[in-house]
Amino acid sequence: MTFILFIEQLLNGLQFGVMLFLMAAGLTLVFGVMGLINLAHGSLYMVGAFAAAAVAGWSGSFLLGLAAALAAAAAAGALVEMLVIRRLYDRDHLDQVLATFALILIFSEGTRYIFGSFPLFLDIPDALSGPVILPGGIAYPAYRLAIIVTGLVIAAGLFLLIARTRLGVRIRAGEADREMIAALGVDISRLYTIVFALGAALAGLAGALVGAIQSVQVGMGEPVLILAFVVIVIGGIGSIKGALIGSVLVGLTDTMGKLLLPALFGLFMDNSSAQATGSAIASMLIYILMALVLIWRPQGLFGARA
Amino acid sequence: MNREGLINAALFLGLLAVPLWAYAADEPFTITLATKVAILALAGVGLNIALGLGGLVSLGHAAFFGLGGYAMGVLASHAQDYSALMEWPFVIEGTKSMPVIWLVAVLVSALAALAIGALSLRTSGVYFIMITLAFGQMFYYLSISWPAYGGEDGLSIYVRNGFPGLNTLDPIQFFGICFALLALALWLNARLARSPFGLALNAARQVPMRVETVGLSPFRLRLIAFTISGAITGLAGALFADLNRFVSPTMFSWHTSGEIMIFIILGGVGRLYGPVAGAALYITLEHVLGGLSEFWHVYLGLLLLLVVLFARGGLIGLLAGRKVAHD
Numbered sequence: 001m002t003f004i005l006f007i008e009q010l011l012n013g014l015q016f017g018v019m020l021f022l023m024a025a026g027l028t029l030v031f032g033v034m035g036l037i038n039l040a041h042g043s044l045y046m047v048g049a050f051a052a053a054a055v056a057g058w059s060g061s062f063l064l065g066l067a068a069a070l071a072a073a074a075a076a077g078a079l080v081e082m083l084v085i086r087r088l089y090d091r092d093h094l095d096q097v098l099a100t101f102a103l104i105l106i107f108s109e110g111t112r113y114i115f116g117s118f119p120l121f122l123d124i125p126d127a128l129s130g131p132v133i134l135p136g137g138i139a140y141p142a143y144r145l146a147i148i149v150t151g152l153v154i155a156a157g158l159f160l161l162i163a164r165t166r167l168g169v170r171i172r173a174g175e176a177d178r179e180m181i182a183a184l185g186v187d188i189s190r191l192y193t194i195v196f197a198l199g200a201a202l203a204g205l206a207g208a209l210v211g212a213i214q215s216v217q218v219g220m221g222e223p224v225l226i227l228a229f230v231v232i233v234i235g236g237i238g239s240i241k242g243a244l245i246g247s248v249l250v251g252l253t254d255t256m257g258k259l260l261l262p263a264l265f266g267l268f269m270d271n272s273s274a275q276a277t278g279s280a281i282a283s284m285l286i287y288i289l290m291a292l293v294l295i296w297r298p299q300g301l302f303g304a305r306a
Numbered sequence: 307m308n309r310e311g312l313i314n315a316a317l318f319l320g321l322l323a324v325p326l327w328a329y330a331a332d333e334p335f336t337i338t339l340a341t342k343v344a345i346l347a348l349a350g351v352g353l354n355i356a357l358g359l360g361g362l363v364s365l366g367h368a369a370f371f372g373l374g375g376y377a378m379g380v381l382a383s384h385a386q387d388y389s390a391l392m393e394w395p396f397v398i399e400g401t402k403s404m405p406v407i408w409l410v411a412v413l414v415s416a417l418a419a420l421a422i423g424a425l426s427l428r429t430s431g432v433y434f435i436m437i438t439l440a441f442g443q444m445f446y447y448l449s450i451s452w453p454a455y456g457g458e459d460g461l462s463i464y465v466r467n468g469f470p471g472l473n474t475l476d477p478i479q480f481f482g483i484c485f486a487l488l489a490l491a492l493w494l495n496a497r498l499a500r501s502p503f504g505l506a507l508n509a510a511r512q513v514p515m516r517v518e519t520v521g522l523s524p525f526r527l528r529l530i531a532f533t534i535s536g537a538i539t540g541l542a543g544a545l546f547a548d549l550n551r552f553v554s555p556t557m558f559s560w561h562t563s564g565e566i567m568i569f570i571i572l573g574g575v576g577r578l579y580g581p582v583a584g585a586a587l588y589i590t591l592e593h594v595l596g597g598l599s600e601f602w603h604v605y606l607g608l609l610l611l612l613v614v615l616f617a618r619g620g621l622i623g624l625l626a627g628r629k630v631a632h633d
């Protein structure tokens with residue numbers, strides 16, 4: 001294995017982690033502020049990807065597609081919050097799980113009805129289609145690098161939003177005591193709709209960005225959703241910092257495990273069974289990581305409550 | 307007998323009567339549908355012990371369903387091509403005998419439930435849901451990336467496994483086996499709920515602190531319930547694989563976990579016959595709506611949403627006129 005391949009995979013892991021952060025941030029905000037488990041978050045990711053692919057395909061502009069993804073996911077999120085989620089805040093988690101599972105069925109089949117069963121494709125914008133030469137002479141796809149940068153910028157923006165703005169103060173207050181901030185005159189149901197739409201927009205953005213690397217298809221959000229759950233379990237519920245660190249940890253573990261484990265098993269096994277065993281163990285690696293974190297800290301790395 | 311008791315008896319006899327009628331009318335497909343209801347209801351009874359009695363919202367029961375399925379697939383595929391499952395340190399051969407397969411399925415899924423439960427039950431609430439979901443997915447990805455047993459394509463078994471004295475290829479006889487196991491599991495569930503263990507578990511669901519105060523460990527109670535629950539769902543998985551003569555990673559997918567949970571909710575949470583009513587309703591809907599529209603999952607989703615939002619007692623709650631099973 002060469003050094004260049006190693007660095008490339010490290011960057012791929014980072015890119016994957018940053019993507020997971022966009023998903024996990026929305027989930028963890030909704031958990032933290034509203035105490036709600038939203039399985040349909042992956043559907044909003046899918047909505048973003050489909051909106052981007054449809055609009056970019058129709059207009060020829062990637063940026064327009066990105067804007068459409070943000071708008072469509074935020075709108076779908078706000079609509080879902082007002083029609084369904086709003087009735088679930090006071091319910092137990094079982095009801096939330098089932099109602100949002102029902103939403104997945106509706107979103108997935110609805111999308112299949114509109115767009116058909118075949119995947120759509122979203123092209124990488126021309127300006128970012130080539131490689132970038134990094135220090136050390138490593139050629140890395142410009143688009144993936146742009147995802148890393150975008151994700152980090154959004155992470156920084158989110159920290160500022162939570163820490164410095166009026167909305168952020170309200171979000172933090174909502175996490176601490178929802179009755180109290182309602183009594184102080186904050187329109188809590190509007191706040192919830194905004195937080196939910198914000199989380200949805202982040203998921204939609206993630207979907208659109210990844211849509212240009214993978215194909216855009218029904219059900220694409222679900223594997224990412226489950227990884228985002230793993231991220232939140234590792235990072236701790238309600239913590240944006242935990243979500244960021246957990247995302248990068250999961251992204252790197254997954255990518256590096258797939259690269260290194262087959263090579264590691266190759267040291268004492270024949271090649272084909274090392275490949276098979278290595279990739280099978282690699283597919284379990286992040287869950288093993290999750291189990292280890294749980295044994296050590298059941299509330300996650302940065303979680304306040306279990 | 308109260309109203310819920312009457313409904314339960316009607317469900318039990320109805321599930322028995324439909325395939326008998328189909329046998330007389332020579333409609334093997336209906337018998338197969340009823341068999342599917344019995345098997346899925348069995349999986350639901352398994353989950354209901356964790357969910358209804360213990361209040362443990364597990365979104366990872368597909369792991370046990372799938373392990374049961376693969377126990378059948380692995381053993382039967384080795385028997386099918388006469389290769390040993392293991393040669394060192396001692397030889398283990400495959401088998402086509404249902405009782406042996408069931409035993410293995412129950413043991414394997416109970417062990418997995420014990421391990422997953424021991425880790426997941428360190429947490430509660432939303433964490434527990436997400437962790438069980440994640441562990442379930444771990445098995446899904448493992449089954450996909452393990453090429454020895456079919457990987458993504460799954461495993462086919464050409465002839466259904468045998469049960470001494472019965473012809474399992476005859477639909478009505480296979481239904482009889484599945485129905486008998488479902489009845490056994492329902493009996494076990496009812497006994498469990500009334501036993502000191504069940505009462506303590508129920509108390510741990512409602513006020514864990516008091517249970518702890520009297521010297522019982524809620525963690526241990528829940529872990530035992532989770533293990534029994536996983537074992538029963540594993541048995542259902544083995545039967546389901548035998549029904550289709552096929553296992554694939556789909557059995558491990560979290561949609562399967564969601565569906566098993568849907569049976570319980572459609573029927574009514576915490577009710578003994580909830581999974582039976584739910585599985586029957588689900589299979590009927592799948593059959594009827596699936597015939598009407600290719601996109602029947604939209605209608606299923608809408609129905610589920612309506613049940614969760616407005617009819618919280620499920621089908622049995624609606625019929626029995628009581629919203630919640632226990633307070």
